[in-house]
Amino acid sequence: MKDLEIVEQALSGNDKAYGQLLDRYQDSIYFLLLKKIGNENDAEDLTMETFAKAFNNLAQYTPNYAFSTWIFRIAINNCIDFIRKIKVRPHAIDTAVDFHDPDNVNFTSPNLGPEDLIIKQQKATELKNIIKTLKPRYATLIELRYYQELTYEEIAQKLQLPIGTVKAQLFRARELLAPLLVNKNK
DSSP states (O other): OOHHHHHHHHHTTOHHHHHHHHHHHHHHHHHHHHHHHOOHHHHHHHHHHHHHHHHHTGGGOOTTSOHHHHHHHHHHHHHHHHHHHHHOOOOOOOSOOOTTOGGGOOOOOOOOOHHHHHHHHHHHHHHHHHHHTSOHHHHHHHIIIIISOOOHHHHHHHHTOOHHHHHHHHHHHHHHHHHHHHHHTO
16 A cells, blocks of 8 residues: 555544554664664654654645655654754853863752752652543553653563554653643643
8 A cells, every 4th residue: 555545544534544654664764763863762752753743744744745755854853853952951050160271160060959859859749640640551651661761662571562552652642641731831
């Protein structure tokens, strides 16, 4: 089946069509991103973000060019954004800088004060409470991936699920979690 036919099925509400697109391009996009980034976990996350963006904007795809070109462009743009974020990490300066002795410049981040620690703990508790409102399977996946920091493979093994199912359900869990977090902050 051609990509365009699968895209049309997905747009008409066929959930299996999304799975077909994921199966068809997931490995290629993952290895492209892994080659650019060099970190397996980041490449996995960027791959899922790529599919999230592609699926959320699938109606904008036009068959003037191949679907593969379109989704790979999304992946590359994701990668560029990710690299920019990594390169622009601000450093806090907690000591005076002696410009006459550049070898003695010390960049460290300050420790959190007691108020900041309490705020951080409160936010973590709020986040866990929001996660608990998700269906148990999604909450479990979020717990394993982001709190226990397991890889997709480890999660698949632990839950005895195919890796594609783990990735798709984690994508769905993040998709469900996002509006809950946005509403919480309003």
